Amino acid sequence: MLKNALKVSCIYAVISTSLLINSVFATTIDDANIANTANTASDQAVYVNDDNLLEFDETLSNVCTPDQSPNEVTILSYHEITSEDKAIDTTYAVSPENFAAQMQWLHDNGYHFVSIDDVIAYKMHHTPLPTKAVMITFDDGYRSVYDNAWPVLKKFHIPFVDALVGSWLKVESGLVKNFDKGHTDRNFFLSQTQLKEMLESGLLTLGSHTFAMHDGTQGNPQGNLQPAVTTRQYSNGHYESEINYKKRITADLKENNDFLKSYTGHVPKVVVWPYGRYNIESRTIAAELGMPAGLTLDDGSNTVHTPLWGLRRVLVEKDFTIEGLKDEINFRNANSNSEDRVVRAAHIDLDYIYDPNPEQEETNLSALLDRLQGLGVNTVYLQAFADADANGAADAVYFPNPYIPMKQDLFNRVAWQIQTRTPVSKVYAWMPLIAWELPKNNPISKNKVVAIGKDGQHLNMGYPRLSPFSPEVRELITKVYQSLGRYSSINGVLFHDDITLSDFEDDSPWARAQYKKWGLPSTVAGIRADKKSFARWTNLKIDYLDRFANHLAKKLATEQPGLKTARNLYAQVALNPNAPEWYAQSLSKSIRHYDFTAIMAMPYMEQAKDHKQFYKDIVDRVKAEKCGVEKTVMELQTVDWRKDSQPLPTEEFTQTIRDLYDMGINHIAYYPDNVFINNPNQKATFDVFAERPYRISQTPKNKKG
Incomplete structure (x- = not known):
């Protein structure tokens, strides 16, 4: 054992x-x-x-x-806005009272609410953002956002992103498959009428949360279900090929765009990665499908150097207080990270x-x-x-x-x-x-x-x-x-x-060729014979x-x-x-x-x-x-x-x-x-x-x- x-x-x-x-x-x-x-x-x-x-x-x-540049925008990631007893997932359910208090505090303390369009304009066209910029986002398309957050968002005229999972909305009634929760009643998610009302206000921007990849797929022989966006599916003793992996990601993101356009009349311009998981292939495909902006759950500030495809967010949990909100903003404004x-x-x-x-x-x-x-x-x-x-x-x-x-x-x-x-x-x-x-x-x-001249005076590197x-x-x-x-x-x-x-290393043919490119003697013995060459060689090897x-x-x-x-x-x-x-x-x-x-x-x-x-x-x-x-x-x-x-x-x-x-x-x-x-x-x-x-x-x- x-x-x-x-x-x-x-x-x-x-x-x-x-x-x-x-x-x-x-x-x-x-x-x-x-x-x-x-x-x-x-x-x-x-x-x-x-x-x-x-x-x-x-x-x-x-x-x-x-990155020593200042934080340009703090992005908050909410899920359900509801009481704990009515929540699907209590971990990320913020009470209506707490959400209203947080928005009130941001408003009263000079923060400026910006939209994803503002952030895209800043990143792509260098249009300045206001000082103390903050952006509000919601994941999963929960109805509680309409019931409990929408009145507050209208009151303060707050633009926001809601990231929608097409397969959850396409079902008219009954249960929808939800990776973390098993199955959830369709009534917990936004209706077509509610979405259109918020879209017509100009405050809501749709985000793509994928069509059916807010889910797990088998990622190893032992059967672990892992985020579908980044996992190479394991089935029948084999992993999917890179070609099939990219086809799967492309098909899903395109299907969600097509569905949301038919369902709401709007096409998303931002992708919000389920569980914050993405990679170079998925973000490249998203950009090709008209979604250059990506919202993640990566740690840290959003500075001038943060790419548009990798915007970082603060994941808001149920016990998030005003003090916690201040700490998270200060943490990012101080340019802190892990x-x-x-x-x-x-x-x-x-x-x-x-x-x-x-x-x-x-x-x-x-x-x-x-x-x-x-x-x-x-x-x-x-x-x-x-x-x-x-x-x-x-x-x-x-x-x-x-x-x-x-x-x-x-x-x-x-x-x-x-x-x-x-x-x-x-x-x-x-x-x-x-x-x-x-x-x-x-x-x-x-x-x-290759080491030269192995003898008792030379250090044996062991490996x-x-x-x-x-x-x-x-x-x-x-x-x-x-x-x-x-x-x-x-x-x-x-x-x-x-x-x-x-x-005394490396004296291999490949090393000798590189030393020559560096303008050094081509052998270790030749380099060691000249102090100046030896010093430069040491630094170049490092x-x-x-x-x-x-x-x-x-x-x-x-x-x-x-x-x-x-x-x-x-x-x-x-x-x-x-x-x-x-x-x-x-x-x-x-x-x-x-x-x-x-x-x-x-x-x-x-x-x-x-x-x-x-x-x-x-x-x-x-x-x-x-x-x-x-x-x-x-x-x-x-x-x-x-x-x-x-x-x-x-x-x-x-x-x-x-x-x-x-x-x-x-x-x-x-x-x-x-x-x-x-x-x-x-x-x-x-x-x-x-x-x-x-x-x-x-x-x-x-x-x-």
Whole structure:
């Protein structure tokens, strides 16, 4: 039952020689000749292109908050406006009294109600919006909007969007199928007469909520129903093809447009994605069908940089108070996003859950879900790959893809269950960048990183890795990541600690060709013979590796909008100034260009004599970086790998978290989490995490560390 988890940290213990430095992921350098990947069609080959790499790099965050522009419009997302006893779904049912009070408060406090036409004009033609702009939207076309919200909307002359599901309105009477609620009486939805009355006022703009995709479709072999817009349907042992997927999305959106035109005389110009789920294919199809605007449930502000197809909304729930409304608006006006929320992350081995016996596997998964209910974490870093021989390179994955053997189609199942059955709000896929071990019959398996002059003076990096300078390698890895995006539901990607090239790597033919393009000697030996070339080479390698990682994140984000990036970083990279040249890694660049840098602050693994000083030195280094505290996760060890993975004392683990909080650290993760032996202790972990407010902005002034 208890699987041997991938002990990546043990690999590092082998690497640890007299040169005790480790891994990080880096980013941008002022050299235009850095490689990137072309912005190609999803199934075409991917090759390095300097201009595209730089263009992509510019989309990354390089300050604490990615977008420093002011919030231009706050968009509120309502559902039912009714009393709790009459609601279909009480979670999102706002009472008529509360709705009226919220509109009154907005009116009295100088907010300006704008329409979707105003927002489209702003985005497409640069027509200015008024200050303190707010837009009101309703999802699902509930009759309670007409009964209870419409009088208030008329009173204050508030323009609004109501997103309609055609298949729910087409039924004249009886029950309509509703994914979340089973079946709902047709009388709960707007009538044709009510819609026409509100449309004739000029206040209502129709939104398309799809014709029949406010529903779930089977998304994996285990039978999970997942949002129909983004899920590739699984049936009879196969996933639908990309061609059939796009045909299905197109047919549904067109059918809804045609129905609404015949039903109301109006065609929607905005699509409102059910459950907030969309991707590049669906939004492109919507735009082609005359709906350039898209309303989502993505987190954050709507600034000048927010695309028209990805407008962000505040999801209003039943207990939404005036104070809550003010907080949400202030949160967005302060340009805050999820980086303002503390990270409490469990780093979980999917190897622990996997079992060839399906019944045992479900038992394992149930135990994990029960554990996460009371663990106090809001983030999970979930292993998506497997390493059967424990050599540090992935030889299998837990999702379908064209190149890497699939151990089992399990990742999507577990990630979805965590997202929908536990308090965890973010699931990151933990993935390697270049540490892949391909089947021997794949000719690309020979395109490996080459080190020169292996002897006792050279640091053994430990990981078998594919050369990132090989176009075929980049194409293959990109397609693997694209498959992860298509066949899973995730909020982020955690890059494994394999993004590294030593100062004796890479001397492969593909690397030599790239060095020549950079204007360097074509061999590692030649580069090492010249100090100036060596320094430039180090920086170029750092950029090259990070930009490849960022390219993969961009590919993932086309399927998983709002995707966050994180990367594991060994502690010594934060502590030793020689780390960049030894490992082609940089802490400062990682902090600037990734959403989070997860430093593996593991003193037992590092054989640190004074653990408190070890933590303090890392924290001091992090604080020296702009946005270091805001964008750094301290990842702690829960076992001592030197002593056969013996669990560390609970008191030591929790006290370390308190000490780090006292030093000013906001974000904490730990590895590994073992559901079968309750390590770390569930209650103790919950209690210590609960001592820190959920939002950084609510945290008292930190003590000096």
